[in-house]
Amino acid sequence: MSMPNLSDLGALAKTAKTYGLDLGERVLATFAVATGAVLTTATAGNVGHASFWQAVGAGGVAAAYSLVKGVLAKAFGDSNSASLIKGV
Template sequence: MSTIGLPSSTTVIKDAKTYAIDLAERVATTFVVAAGGILITADAGNIGHVTFWQGVAAAGVAAAGSLVKGILARAFGTKDSASLAKGV
């Protein structure tokens, strides 16, 4: 019998877990940084007149963009990383 050359189930699960952790970290970090930056900036003289919920919504949009980027990075880059950088 010939083998197809598929990776073991352990490797697939490990790679999927690594990818999920990497992507979740990037999305959460993007949300926190965007929310903090908008909320701090908006309070300084009401720059742009951003309300609290508008700031949170803007951070959510940034996090969603990060999620989409991570999914595209998996499709076009390293399979176990949400980064577009090679070797991550």
């Protein structure tokens, strides 16, 4: 088994950091848009008991929120990424 090239460790660390930032942003954004979608489509009395069509509507609203987030990320983040974090 060969030893890893130590000159590649810096690039590996940068890649791992970028991956971690991107993954963290995606997880937080998914939580935010899914929660917002459920609260948008459900009425006060049935947040925990949504009908099939309310659940489908929540999925559609979450997708629309994600689209808006991606468009905003292009304007405020890196223009070649859907991330709000610059350099990701």
